Ligand code: HEC
Ligand code: HEC
Ligand code: HEC
């Protein structure tokens with residue numbers, strides 16, 4: 145591979161010079177076809193983290209230095225994911241397979257009465273690792289143990305893995321670097337995780353659920369049966385905050401100056417953009433999953449699995465007075481379980497962002513959303529657990545609308561826009577009563593955008609109280625496990641009071657001005 149790349153590399157260096165004048169990514173990508181030849185077909189292949197972390201590659205003790213051709217990344221990423229000493233507590237994705245062999249999963253397996261053990265069941269492996277078939281594995285004896293390993297996220301194909309290091313030859317590295325991210329994704333299968341929508345869709349495919357992706361048509365769904373057997377409730381998911389919890393990369397803003405120049409970084413607010421796009425994409429993923437499941441139910445004349453509904457609609461203490469009664473039924477039917485509210489928690493500020501924070505246009509755009517959302521609510525409340533045909537139809541329309549919104553907010557944000565976005569995120573419409581999961585979404589989003597605009601310490605300080613109320617800090621590192629903290633997490637949920645949340649958010653908003 146190395147030698148082939150060398151000759152192609154030499155060719156490309158020449159090409160690079162003339163192509164650097166053409167800024168349009170897709171045009172550039174097309175022209176590159178003649179240079180470094182991408183694989184004819186993308187065949188799924190899982191390279192193991194052990195290979196990625198070989199000493200010279202992503203498992204270095206200290207960041208790589210190369211004055212001639214400054215590396216775009218630090219090459220210490222595998223240690224952060226794997227965990228090393230006290231400095232790197234490890235990434236939970238590294239444990240995702242191991243937990244399938246732990247006591248909680250074992251008990252789940254017994255209660256479910258499945259023939260396969262959880263660590264062998266594709267229903268679990270689809271999210272807790274991967275369910276590879278055939279001989280498409282590197283180091284087959286150990287790779288499965290790695291759980292959600294590097295290429296599950298970065299793209300399970302061999303071509304890009306071999307090509308992107310170019311055996312460390314400068315010309316080869318240069319040639320690869322010169323290809324656009326879009327081209328590397330489409331032609332080589334290296335997933336473009338810089339792109340906020342691509343990233344958020346990937347994360348949501350496991351953290352919200354999905355019925356299939358381009359790799360293996362992998363079904364990723366936690367059913368109510370799995371929850372009742374002991375799966376911890378999936379928390380609400382804000383991709384920017386969750387990214388930060390597992391971060392093994394540097395934001396462009398934090399990279400050395402020469403690398404920022406190479407990457408053409410111009411001060412964009414990276415968190416703010418991911419919050420906006422993530423708000424739309426996570427909603428899209430959740431209604432897309434609902435639409436897909438409703439379609440299956442319609443075909444098989446079944447009712448929707450109750451895991452599609454708001455867990456708290458059924459699982460909460462009966463109390464009076466209570467903020468739930470105060471909240472009312474918002475277009476649903478009293479006593480019918482609605483869809484979870486949290487995936488929509490960031491839509492209003494995200495729509496505002498898509499309309500350049502123009503109040504009048506935002507209200508207009510929200511009307512389209514509200515009409516579609518009302519249709520979905522109606523189809524879900526038409527009878528207990530909804531009418532699948534109508535749910536499938538209305539949820540799919542909402543998903544398409546949200547995909548459009550994700551595109552509309554996809555442009556980079558500068559400081560001025562990030563400030564306007566922050567203000568929009570802090571504004572709760574009067575009378576709105578966010579539940580615990582929605583409050584967490586809002587708090588995480590506000591915190592992430594604030595981090596783009598203020599020093600970290602100041603932001604952390606402002607969030608001390610909300611952090612305690614909402615447990616904004618997630619379990620991190622190999623220990624404690626999520627199950628270890630489940631009791632505390634459930635108690636925080638029971639203690640939650642939306643009035644207190646509203647006050648604290650107002651306090652933060654005032655301080656951030
Ligand atoms: C849709 C993706 C998905 C599927 C399918 C899934 N899980 Fe999970 N699982 C997750 C996520 C995401 C978490 C982390 C939740 C959190 O952040 O609180 C998790 C957490 C867990 C935990 C707790 C881990 C810890 O750190 O304590 C266990 C145990 C577990 N899952 C077992 C299973 C088993 C067994 C199955 C199959 C019956 C399964 N999961 C299916 C996504 C999934
Ligand atoms: C759960 C998904 C996930 C897993 C697993 C994962 N990554 Fe990443 N990785 C990401 C995301 C998201 C980014 C950020 C992309 C960006 O904006 O640069 C990233 C960025 C990187 C970068 C760029 C670093 C930088 O400073 O720009 C490298 C290199 C990398 N990952 C290597 C690895 C290696 C090696 C492993 C396995 C040991 C791994 N990743 C596992 C999601 C993942
Ligand atoms: C293939 C499925 C999959 C993908 C893709 C995925 N995750 Fe995960 N993630 C999991 C599972 C499973 C766990 C729980 C592992 C455990 O606790 O052992 C998890 C755990 C986490 C945790 C720890 C959660 C907690 O409550 O402490 C964070 C943070 C996280 N993921 C962020 C991300 C981000 C950000 C992305 C996208 C860049 C992403 N994940 C993509 C499956 C996935």
Ligand code: HEC
Nearest residue numbers: 368371372373374377450451452453454455457458459481
């Ligand atoms: C439509 C009502 C309904 C919805 C919505 C619902 N459940 Fe359940 N759930 C039930 C019923 C009924 C049982 C069985 C109760 C029993 O055995 O006492 C149950 C049992 C459970 C159990 C085991 C019993 C317990 O209390 O520990 C768990 C855990 C659970 N559900 C979690 C969830 C989660 C997580 C969600 C949301 C993703 C959810 N449920 C959504 C009705 C619902």
